[in-house]
Amino acid sequence: METLVEKAVAKALRDGGCEAICLYVSACAERMAPLFVGLRAGAPGREADLDFYAESVRDLWYADRPLADAAKRVRLLERFPELQPDEEGITDVADTYAFFAVLCLRYALLAHGSGNADDALSCGHAALTAMGMLDQNVAGASLLAEEQRLQSLSLNGDASVLWDASVTAGRERFRAVLGRLPR
Numbered sequence: 001m002e003t004l005v006e007k008a009v010a011k012a013l014r015d016g017g018c019e020a021i022c023l024y025v026s027a028c029a030e031r032m033a034p035l036f037v038g039l040r041a042g043a044p045g046r047e048a049d050l051d052f053y054a055e056s057v058r059d060l061w062y063a064d065r066p067l068a069d070a071a072k073r074v075r076l077l078e079r080f081p082e083l084q085p086d087e088e089g090i091t092d093v094a095d096t097y098a099f100f101a102v103l104c105l106r107y108a109l110l111a112h113g114s115g116n117a118d119d120a121l122s123c124g125h126a127a128l129t130a131m132g133m134l135d136q137n138v139a140g141a142s143l144l145a146e147e148q149r150l151q152s153l154s155l156n157g158d159a160s161v162l163w164d165a166s167v168t169a170g171r172e173r174f175r176a177v178l179g180r181l182p183r
Contacts, residue, residue, distance in 0.1 A: 003121050003122070003124065003125035003128075004124075004125050004128035004129060004132070005121050005124040005125055005128065005151065006148060006151070006152065008152070009024075009124070009151050009152055009155065010117075010121055012155045013117045013120050013121065013155075014117045016155065017115070018066065018115035019063050019064060020155060021111050021112075021115055021116070021117060021120045022060070022062075022063035022064075022066070022111070022112050022115075023063040023154055023159060023162065024111075024120055024123075024124065024151070024154045024155065025060060025107070025108035025111045025112055025119075025120050025123045025124075026057075026060040026061045026063055026108065026112070026159075027150065027151075027153075027154045027162045027163070027165075027166045028104055028108060028123050028124055028126075028127045028151070028154075029056075029057045029060055029104055029105050029108040029123070030057055030060075030061075030163065030166035030167060030170060031127060031147070031150065031166045031169045031170045031173065032100065032101040032104040032105070032126075032127055032130070032170065032173075033053070033054070033057045033101065033105075033170055034170040034171055034173060034174035035097040035098060035100065035101040035130070035170075035173060035174060035177060036050075036053050036082075036098050036101035036102060036105070037050055037053060037054060038174045038177075038178075039094045039097060039098045039101075039174075039177065040098055049080060052073075052076060052077075053077075053102075053105065056073055056077070056105060056109060057105065057108075060108055060109070060112055061159065061163065063159065066112060066113055066114070066115065067109065067112050067113050070109045070110065070112055070113020070114070071113055073109050073113075074106055074109050074110055074113075077102060077105060077106050077109065078106065080102050082095070082098050082099045082101075082102040082103075083099070083102055083103070083106070093177065093180045093181055093182075094177070094181060096130075096133070097130060097134075097173075097177050100126055100127070100129065100130035101130075103126045104123055104126040104127050104130075107119050107120070107122040107123035107126060108120075108123045110122075110123075111123055124151055127147055127151075128144060128147050128148065128151075131143040131144040131146070131147040131173070132144045134173065134176055134177065134180075137180060138176050138179065138180065141176060143172070143173060143176065146169060146172075147169075150162075150165055150166065150169055153165065
């Protein structure tokens with residue numbers, strides 16, 4: 001599968017080892033987290049999903065060790081409504097970005113558990129796809145370029161700088177999606 005992830009980032013992930021992969025997917029998931037948490041907050045019956053999602057993103061930041069229960073977390077995540085097939089497909093703005101956030105976390109958990117660069121690339125691709133779509137629907141947005149910049153930044157190994165930049169970017173994305181929701 002051809003991904004949107006830049007070739008230099010893909011090469012660095014393939015050559016960088018498990019810790020580089022874990023840091024990369026942690027940052028991708030952190031940037032996408034506000035889209036799931038913010039768009040699903042207050043939804044009836046989703047409290048446990050919100051807690052599970054937030055805990056999983058938090059635990060991904062332990063980049064120096066793989067998640068022992070990553071496979072179990074993936075199975076739980078795959079039960080989320082966002083990843084369940086639907087005959088009508090996804091047409092709602094909130095559902096679209098919540099889907100991409102869950103998909104990104106799924107691949108992040110897979111990559112973090114296995115150290116597999118292809119899963120990391122799929123995680124980054126999900127984030128880039130979502131930001132490309134958002135750019136197409138928000139006048140003057142440059143979220144795709146920002147995601148590409150942050151994916152490259154994640155390869156420098158400075159987790160504190162990356163975490164801060166990812167939290168800030170995640171908030172900006174959430175605000176952009178909120179601006180697209182019907183009032």
